Amino acid sequence: MKNQMYKAGSQANEDIDVYLDRNQNKSVLRFITCGSVGDGKSTLVGRLLYESKMLFQDQLTQLEEDSKKLGTRGQDIDFALLVDGLSAQRDQGITIDVTYHFFATQKRRFIVADTPGHEQYTRNMITGASTAQLAVIVIDACKGVLEQSRRHIYLCHLLGIRNIVLAVNKMDLIGYDQSVFEAIVSDYTEFATIVGISEHIAIPISGFRGDNIVACSDSMAWYTGLPLLAHLEALELEHRSGMPQDFCMPVQWINSPHSGFRGFSGRIASGTIEPGDEVRILPSARTSKVDRIVTFDGDLNKASAGQSITLTLNEEVDCSRGQIITAAAPPLEVADQFEITLIWMDEKALLPGRSYYLKIGTQMVSASLAEPKYQVNVNTLGHTATKTLELNEIGVTTLTTERPIPFAPFAKNRTLGGFILIDKMTNATVGAGLIKFALRRAQNIHWQPTDVTRDHRAQLKKQKAIVLWMTGLSGSGKSTIANAVELKLTQINRHTFLLDGDNVRHGLNKDLGFTEADRIENIRRVGEVAKLMTDAGLIVITAFISPFKSEREMVRNMMEDGEFIEVFIDAPLSAVEKRDVKGLYAKARAGQLANFTGIDSPYEAPENPEIRIDTTQTTIDEAAQIIFEAILKFGN
Amino acid sequence: MTQMAPSQNNLSELESDAIEIMREVVSEAKNPVMLYSVGKTSAVMLHLAKKAFFPSSPPFPLMHVDTTWEFQEIYKLRDKAAQDAGMELIIHQNSEAMEIGINPFEHGVLHTEIWKAEELKQAPDNYGFDATFDGARRNDVTSRVSDRILSFRSAQHRLASRAQRPELWSLYNARIAAGESIRVFPLANWTELDIWQYIYIERIDVVPLYFAALRPTVERDGMLLMVDDERFPLEQGEIPVMRSIRFRTLGCYPLTGALESEAATLIEVIQEMFLTTTSERQGRAIGN
Numbered sequence: 001m002k003n004q005m006y007k008a009g010s011q012a013n014e015d016i017d018v019y020l021d022r023n024q025n026k027s028v029l030r031f032i033t034c035g036s037v038g039d040g041k042s043t044l045v046g047r048l049l050y051e052s053k054m055l056f057q058d059q060l061t062q063l064e065e066d067s068k069k070l071g072t073r074g075q076d077i078d079f080a081l082l083v084d085g086l087s088a089q090r091d092q093g094i095t096i097d098v099t100y101h102f103f104a105t106q107k108r109r110f111i112v113a114d115t116p117g118h119e120q121y122t123r124n125m126i127t128g129a130s131t132a133q134l135a136v137i138v139i140d141a142c143k144g145v146l147e148q149s150r151r152h153i154y155l156c157h158l159l160g161i162r163n164i165v166l167a168v169n170k171m172d173l174i175g176y177d178q179s180v181f182e183a184i185v186s187d188y189t190e191f192a193t194i195v196g197i198s199e200h201i202a203i204p205i206s207g208f209r210g211d212n213i214v215a216c217s218d219s220m221a222w223y224t225g226l227p228l229l230a231h232l233e234a235l236e237l238e239h240r241s242g243m244p245q246d247f248c249m250p251v252q253w254i255n256s257p258h259s260g261f262r263g264f265s266g267r268i269a270s271g272t273i274e275p276g277d278e279v280r281i282l283p284s285a286r287t288s289k290v291d292r293i294v295t296f297d298g299d300l301n302k303a304s305a306g307q308s309i310t311l312t313l314n315e316e317v318d319c320s321r322g323q324i325i326t327a328a329a330p331p332l333e334v335a336d337q338f339e340i341t342l343i344w345m346d347e348k349a350l351l352p353g354r355s356y357y358l359k360i361g362t363q364m365v366s367a368s369l370a371e372p373k374y375q376v377n378v379n380t381l382g383h384t385a386t387k388t389l390e391l392n393e394i395g396v397t398t399l400t401t402e403r404p405i406p407f408a409p410f411a412k413n414r415t416l417g418g419f420i421l422i423d424k425m426t427n428a429t430v431g432a433g434l435i436k437f438a439l440r441r442a443q444n445i446h447w448q449p450t451d452v453t454r455d456h457r458a459q460l461k462k463q464k465a466i467v468l469w470m471t472g473l474s475g476s477g478k479s480t481i482a483n484a485v486e487l488k489l490t491q492i493n494r495h496t497f498l499l500d501g502d503n504v505r506h507g508l509n510k511d512l513g514f515t516e517a518d519r520i521e522n523i524r525r526v527g528e529v530a531k532l533m534t535d536a537g538l539i540v541i542t543a544f545i546s547p548f549k550s551e552r553e554m555v556r557n558m559m560e561d562g563e564f565i566e567v568f569i570d571a572p573l574s575a576v577e578k579r580d581v582k583g584l585y586a587k588a589r590a591g592q593l594a595n596f597t598g599i600d601s602p603y604e605a606p607e608n609p610e611i612r613i614d615t616t617q618t619t620i621d622e623a624a625q626i627i628f629e630a631i632l633k634f635g636n
Numbered sequence: 637m638t639q640m641a642p643s644q645n646n647l648s649e650l651e652s653d654a655i656e657i658m659r660e661v662v663s664e665a666k667n668p669v670m671l672y673s674v675g676k677t678s679a680v681m682l683h684l685a686k687k688a689f690f691p692s693s694p695p696f697p698l699m700h701v702d703t704t705w706e707f708q709e710i711y712k713l714r715d716k717a718a719q720d721a722g723m724e725l726i727i728h729q730n731s732e733a734m735e736i737g738i739n740p741f742e743h744g745v746l747h748t749e750i751w752k753a754e755e756l757k758q759a760p761d762n763y764g765f766d767a768t769f770d771g772a773r774r775n776d777v778t779s780r781v782s783d784r785i786l787s788f789r790s791a792q793h794r795l796a797s798r799a800q801r802p803e804l805w806s807l808y809n810a811r812i813a814a815g816e817s818i819r820v821f822p823l824a825n826w827t828e829l830d831i832w833q834y835i836y837i838e839r840i841d842v843v844p845l846y847f848a849a850l851r852p853t854v855e856r857d858g859m860l861l862m863v864d865d866e867r868f869p870l871e872q873g874e875i876p877v878m879r880s881i882r883f884r885t886l887g888c889y890p891l892t893g894a895l896e897s898e899a900a901t902l903i904e905v906i907q908e909m910f911l912t913t914t915s916e917r918q919g920r921a922i923g924n
Contacts (some may be wrong), residue, residue: 016907020833026646097800102775102827108644123802130804252659257692258836265689267656267806296690307648308655321663345802353903359807362660427811429801634647 001558019291024337026109028235032128032161034152035118035138040169044138044207045101045114049533051214051229052103052110052595054532079207083114100127117148122155122378123345126432129156130418133237134163136228141170141180142206145187151378153188157195158341158394158434160414163235164192165229166202172209176219194381203228243364245281246327247271248408248416250361251319255294255310263294264319266362269415271306271327273311274615282318282406287328322363324406324416332416335438336404341376341396342369344389346423346430352388353520355554356430358401365405366557368423370398371517387517389431396423398439402557410434424550425604457537461495464635465534468627471546473568473598474584475576477623478543481569484624486541486632494636497533499526501544519544520551527555534563539636547597549604559614565634567627568609573598576614647834654681654822655688656806657785658769661820662695664810665767668820669726672698674710674717676842677771680831683840685769686721693722696769699714702727703748707738707864709843717841726763735752739890766819767810773831774824786823791815832906845883847896847905852876859893 026157035041050063067078083101101112113128115121129135135156156164166188174180185202192200203212204223211217212227226234248270255263273279277290292301294310303309312327319325326332334519344350350369358367371427372395374383389395410417421431458465468485470478482498490498505512512518523546533540546552556564576598587597595601606612611630613623662668670685674680685694687902696720718725774783786808788799803811810818823831835842852863854874861868862878868890881894882905899908 016903020836020906023829024645024647024833024837028649029647102825127802127804131806208844252656253663253689255689255692261691263691265659267652294691298689306652308652308659310690357811359809362663394853414805418805418807420804420809422809422811427809427813428799429804429809432802432804 002155012108020593022106023104026104027453028109028111029134029235029237030111030113030132031134031136031232032113032115032125032126032132032156032157033136033138034115034117034149035140035169036148039117039138039140039143040080040207041114041117041138042080042083043078043215044136044169044205045112046082047207047213048110048112048229049082049101050077050104051210052105053407074210076158105229105528110232117152119148119151119378119392122151122343122394125155126343126345127153128530129159129161130432132159132161132163133285134232134235135161136165136167139168139184139188141174143167144184145191149188150191150380153192153197154195154378154381157197158310160410161433163199163202164197165231166200167206168202168204171204171217171220172206172210173283176204176211177553178220178222181223195242197397201225201231203231207407213508216219218585222604245270245413246330247273247277248324248326248332248413249273249311250307251321251323251325252361253321253360254319260322261312262316263312264325265308265310266325266560268303268305269309269361270305270413271531272302274302275299279311279313280326280328280331281317281327282326283322283334283404284318285331286317288315288317322361324361326406331420332406332408333438334404334406335440336401338399338407338438339396339436339442340399340412340433341394341436342372342389342399342421343394343432344430344474345393345432346428348423348430349391350389350540351520352397352517354517354548355402355424355526357422357424358399358419359417359422360407360432363405364422366554368385370399370400372397395435399435407438410439411436424553436462448535454535455539456536457567459537461537463539465493465536465537466539466563466565466594466631466634466636467528467530467555468541468565468567468631469540469546469552469555470541470543470569471552471566471609473571473573473577473603474570474596475581476571477620478545478569480615481623481627482541482543482621487511487628488628489539489625489631494539494577495537496539496541498629499530499533499540499542499544501542504529504544514601516548516601519547519595523548523551523555524631526556527551531558532557534559541630545597545603546604551607562634565611565630566606567611567613568606569613569623570605570613571615585636638673646844647830647837650823650830651684651687651827653806653825654684657808657820657822658685658688658694660806661767661769661786661818662689663811664808665818667688667765668693668696668767668769669699669763669765670696670769671771672700672714672718672725673771673886674700674706674714674843675771676831676835676846677773677823677826679717679840679842680826680834681771682717682721683834683838684822684870696727697724699726699728699763699765699768702729703888704729705867705890707843707845707862707886707889709845710886713841714844728762752888765817766812767820769820771823772821773825773826773828774790774821783821783824785821786810787819787821788812789817789819829909832902832909836902836906845886847902848882848900850878850879851881851894853879853881853894860896861892863887863895864889879923 022620023268033041033045063077063081066081099114101114103110113132115125123334137149137152138143168181168184189200204220205212205228211219214227214229216227249265249266249268253265253267255265273290275290278287279290280287289313291312295304352369352371355366355368355576372386372389375386375393375395377384378394408416415436419433420429423430470482472478479500486496488497504526509522512522530540530542579588585595588599597603611627700714784800784803853860854876860881879896880898882897882899883894886892897908899905
């Protein structure tokens with residue numbers, strides 16, 4: 001190996017200003033390498049790092065020593081050690097992850113996301129692919145296009161990577177045989193066409209021998225295309241956010257150092273902007289004009305996609321974090337129901353109906369998912385029926401957001417069409433989604449305003465509408481206490497309605513069982529009914545086990561501030577199980593009753609209920625009195 | 637001053653990335669802080685913070701973990717830089733280490749461990765910080781290649797490896813439970829050349845120790861150490877020699893090795909950097 005060229009660096013004699021200028025103006029290409037152990041992916045990445053002359057002498061010496069000691073290449077340099085050597089240190093007890101490598105050539109700078117190939121690492125691959133502009137799919141020429149390669153190709157395309165390079169590696173091991181290469185390419189082309197990839201680039205290489213990496217290989221004169229590195233250097237880049245289009249910037253932060261300055265800070269997702277341009281704030285749809293484009297380095301007279309800036313507007317308009325400043329015309333679509341492709345990333349399976357946080361752009365809203373329409377078999381692209389999605393599974397489903405959001409289909413704009421889902425309790429990122437299209441345009445379903453308002457209705461009854469939400473284990477006394485409270489309220493002429501768990505399951509919810517998903521839907525419907533009743537001005541008392549915090553929070557969020565009063569009927573499991581009024585605990589213990597709260601299904605106790613009744617210290621009458629007095633304090 | 641927007645290139649993209657990350661974290665965290673070591677990466681990170689929130693001052697304090705064994709030049713630049721940025725400067729000294737009287741001459745590795753590791757635990761507890769900006773780069777030390785931009789720590793300050801979150805696009809999920817905290821690496825994708833080049837283009841003030849000058853030195857275990865103040869215990873027969881040296885990294889002065897160099901200006905340093913044949917961390921007795 002010709003080490004001397006790395007020692008001195010080819011820039012040694014170059015004018016430093018020219019060097020800096022060129023380095024600064026290099027474009028950046030982010031790409032992902034897909035493949036698995038044995039495909040020679042690490043050797044290929046190591047070779048790229050080596051060829052780009054980014055290694056210092058001490059690293060090089062180390063590599064040569066390690067190659068002799070640990071390498072699998074005899075006396076030759078084992079390039080894989082450059083990548084795997086790092087991995088060995090990295091992997092001490094930590095899950096295999098996306099690793100990033102950095103190198104540069106005379107023309108371009110590269111950030112490589114190196115991801116593991118196996119199906120159980122789909123989550124990691126998706127993460128690496130989300131910021132990549134190009135994917136190198138490494139194929140072992142001895143093995144051809146495997147099921148795994150198909151999955152990589154599908155996922156890269158799904159994540160919007162338009163440039164896919166098939167690197168057919170280990171050509172040296174098959175005698176640089178053109179016909180083998182062409183058979184692999186034809187196999188790939190057939191699959192890629194089904195996926196929807198129109199441009200097919202395939203390069204026969206040997207990461208180990210260096211064939212077609214930097215220079216065209218003498219061993220494969222039949223190949224007339226560019227070597228890999230030259231292809232990576234020559235590729236024309238689009239902005240990471242997608243195709244060029246109208247101006248759009250999610251507002252990240254309100255910049256207000258003093259009363260005389262109110263700026264909107266964000267990163268431009270698409271398009272360009274100039275002072276004087278008319279803009280629209282979404283979702284409010286108010287319009288205004290750009291006054292200044294403010295930066296630390298002075299005002300700009302134009303800014304474009306990818307830049308982090310601060311805008312000031314001519315007119316004072318209401319605009320906060322999460323909203324979007326966009327070109328006044330044509331406006332972005334706004335909707336609250338979507339067909340989406342969903343990639344599930346959590347060990348706990350998707351729960352249809354559960355309320356998750358959705359983060360899209362800079363806004364966070366509550367959202368829920370329907371049962372998947374189908375799951376995609378990522379190896380065959382076939383569709384299979386399913387009721388949920390487990391870790392690493394991909395499906396198509398309906399997403400409903402709690403309020404309308406501005407969006408663009410993912411295929412058009414990654415920033416406005418890609419989102420993550422966050423578990424409200426654990427705060428984990430549990431899913432990634434791509435908006436396909438809106439199912440229901442928000443502007444088509446107007447809220448019908450009525451002349452008699454909910455306030456009128458409550459005033460007529462001389463009361464304040466509230467929801468008294470009792471939660472607790474089965475047999476804790478919710479229904480009995482609720483009944484006693486309602487009695488007290490009617491005695492002072494309050495208009496009430498008691499929604500009881502058992503009763504509702506006889507009618508409205510008789511189609512629901514006791515699985516986690518059905519329990520969520522049960523509570524959602526009760527929440528909606530309770531909301532209608534508060535609109536009618538009633539004091540609503542509910543008695544449901546309602547075991548999950550998420551759903552109780554969901555109902556709380558449906559109501560106006562101060563209308564939802566959570567009452568925790570706190571009874572220890574041992575006590576209710578001993579009483580076992582309905583004989584249900586005995587059945588559950590005997591295994592005759594599945595998903596029973598407290599036995600084989602969890603109860604998540606409220607952390608800060610408005611009222612807590614300790615049933616070990618309080619009689620039914622005392623409990624009813626405590627709650628009754630509290631209701632009077634809450635404005636009745 | 638009005639100017640044309642620069643076309644998106646290498647450094648401007650890295651700059652916009654870092655600004656976006658800082659603004660997201662400031663919006664979602666309750667009580668962020670920026671670690672400020674006064675070194676070259678810290679200088680760049682502070683500069684980016686000024687840009688991210690201009691015309692406001694960065695809405696968080698700077699925190700310098702002061703081992704009391706820093707180079708004297710560090711202290712000089714530190715106070716000025718914080719003042720120029722209009723930011724509060726918290727100087728955190730490890731009370732436990734101070735009490736034991738731990739020092740780098742006698743305790744070597746232990747000194748660094750206690751200071752640098754304990755800082756991460758004491759600081760969040762003492763000040764209630766829930767997000768800490770940290771200038772670490774993915775390609776600085778090999779163990780960082782897979783670090784995420786946002787790294788989550790449990791309430792016991794452990795790196796909660798199972799709780800690390802996938803980072804898609806630039807959608808950062810900074811939601812945490814009470815007591816948990818986040819390390820944020822806005823410069824994750826910068827290389828050492830990027831740092832130097834950005835300092836050059838943006839004319840950022842850095843500690844003069846990065847530039848060669850005649851300084852009193854002694855040679856120990858193959859490492860050149862600078863005799864920075866009278867606390868440096870000279871061994872018998874050891875006489876400091878004036879040498880033209882500079883530093884690639886700055887840790888505690890008794891543990892940080894210098895390079896013999898004539899590169900006295902930024903441009904000369906950059907030029908020398910790319911003739912250099914050792915990687916950055918070699919100059920430090922102890923990686924941290």
